[in-house]
Amino acid sequence: MQLSATPYEERLTAPRSWWLISLLVGLSIALMLVPFGTLPILGGLAGGTAVAAVAASSYGAVRIRVVGGSLVAGDAKVPVTALGEAEILDPEEARAWRTYKADTRAFLLLRAYIPTAVRIEVTDPDDPTPYLYLSTREPERLAEALRTAKAAV
Structure with a gap:
């Protein structure tokens, strides 16, 4: 089903x-x-x-969308099949991933005025990007939408 x-x-x-x-x-x-x-x-x-x-x-015009089996975040479009689990980051953990835990190869969609975020591991072996860091006001909804989109593919 x-x-x-x-x-x-x-x-x-x-x-x-x-x-x-x-x-x-x-x-x-x-x-x-x-x-x-x-x-x-x-x-x-x-x-x-x-x-x-x-x-x-x-x-403030940048958008994050989950459509057609893909995650579209700003200019990036990644199929959900190339993504791992979404980790919901509270304000303190989000700050850590923006600063000292950050990887220079990661895709960061940062908005400093949004305290929460989601970190999504990239599982595609051909992609050098280790993870996506997305500032979001609704991290639970985004994580759920990604889980649902992966199950549908």
Whole structure:
């Protein structure tokens, strides 16, 4: 019997505080343009806020998905058959795997504002990547989706 894969999709959006920072960037640019008059102030406020907001939005646009028998994390697409068990990392263990336990050959999808993560061993002998480290707000759901997708293949 084949199981249908548990659908999983997560967007690693930037935290709300980054949007406030975007406004503060626009405000600081507007303040730098005070000597030039009202129009440059308004242009600096609008333009600076927009540029900072686009930067925050694009950084938080990365997605993690389990679709069609593959794990898609950012630019990486790995078939679930090439993956081992998913290890759920609490904030303390996730920090350790981002720092002193990290392997330079690993694929890291890091978002410092997300404290939890999943570490997934790569079992494909032709792939030099030892594991995938994925920041995720829902590590249990991601691990379950991977288990279900592997069982369905």
